[in-house]
Amino acid sequence: MNAQNLQLMDTQTANLQSLQMKKQPSILQIKDLNVYAEKQHILKNISLNIPKNKITVLLGPSGCGKTTLLKSLNKLTDLYRELRVSGQIFIEEDDILKTNTNAPLIRQKMGLLSQKPFPLPVSIYKNVAYGIKLKGVKNKDLIDYNVEKKLREVGLWDEVKDRLHKSADSLSIGQQQRLCLARGLAVKPRIILADEPTSALDPVSSKIIENLFRELKKHYTIILVTHILRQAQRLADNVVFMHYGEIIEQGSPEKLFKTPKSVQLREYLVEGN
């Protein structure tokens, strides 16, 4: 078989996969999302389906609007008066962007992991307990049980079990990031929004987070922003490439990384490697 044939086959499997992708049930449907700042059109007509229990990776050069997209999903754009948001984002039939939606309730369906971890200014235990209490749990034993469970889920329990009541600030950055993940999971979200969650971490901690994500996708849908192409390759089920506020290409990682259609993606991949 010659190289051309091989590539053809690759493309075929990729097409097949992207077809499967379309059939997958989606948990979030974004329709014609536009975000404007005073002088800038940040997101342009974004339409996107996020498949359930998969990892969708958002790729794109700095400033293309990845963080803004994540913030639109959980309505953190509300904090910025200069941002105008239009369009529709459905999560299980509810339109997130309708003005009368209950923002805290919507946000509880999504956990956010930011670039830099921001633990709450309380103890390790209380960080996780806070999330559990948000769900209305009051029983002390149940809270204790769930704090341990969530800390185990992110592989932090053994490291912190002897200092649960110490300040969360005393943890290393990698540990703080996992604590933030545990805290987010305690709220029982459906979706995890992760904005470059490993960019502040050392390779070992990054690996831990990556492995966690692989594990978590059984129960959660993950939207991951990353600049690390290898990470995207390792984790993605579905890749979305953005450029200047637009979605240029999307599909399976095999397809996008091996046979990028657009010039922008080809350039991005060349520079990234």
Add this chain to the structure above:
Amino acid sequence: MNERKIIEEKIFKLLTGIATYSLIAILGYIIAIIFINGFNSLSLDMITKTPSGGYYYGGEGGVLNAIVGSLYIALGATFIAIIIGVPAALFINVHLIRYKRTQNTIRYLLDALWGIPSIVYGAFGFAFMLYLGMNASLLAGIITVALLITPIIIRTFDEVLSTIPKGLHEASLAMGSTKTETAFKVLFRQGFSGFITAVLLGFGRGIGDAASVLFTAGYTDLIPKYLDEPAATLPLAIFFQLTSPIPEVRERAYAAAAILTIIILIISLSARLLSRNYSKSNIK
């Protein structure tokens, strides 16, 4: 580093050092003068007794009436100012976070209120008191001082809240906490040291201010039992005694000033300890 920079560095270090240490020296000097002048009159009587009949001519007694009155007024006013000021500062930083212009206008107005001399508050309190048909009393004093220190407490606390990283604010909201939960459980917690500083500044200003209580709290040799009774205050006790022609009485003015200083030192020290304890888990 070249020669010139090294010299520059040395000169600058010297200048900043002089500025800092001379400040400390001046503070020490002020406190020393007060204590030296009042030392002979600093007795247990001063803080445990109210003035006797001949007190203002050098007779028996102390300034317990003014100590208690001042504490009542400062504590009461600080309490009211906290009740109004904490929610206000949190509101500015949580609910108004989108509205930068409104935030700035409010901050500007509060700064203007902060800058108004306390005699103006005194005059306002006096007019307000007459309007309500009240007499010079503990309550009128508390209300006037509360007006004086509320802007101080709001702005000081607000200044600290506004430096809290936006990421923490977003993290709290992203978990699905309401604005109220974010305000009281996260921002208040993170800004607790600012809260303490705010309360301290307000309390210090309140207990030390003479002009605002001059017309509103009145003066009495008795310890007030009810809110509608007049109350003596330490700043006024100092004022009245310092203007006396009798040297012993003037000496007592210094003793009263020393007592006022000690009260403020004790309160600020304990508040610092408290805040240090509570800021342990702050995110840096």
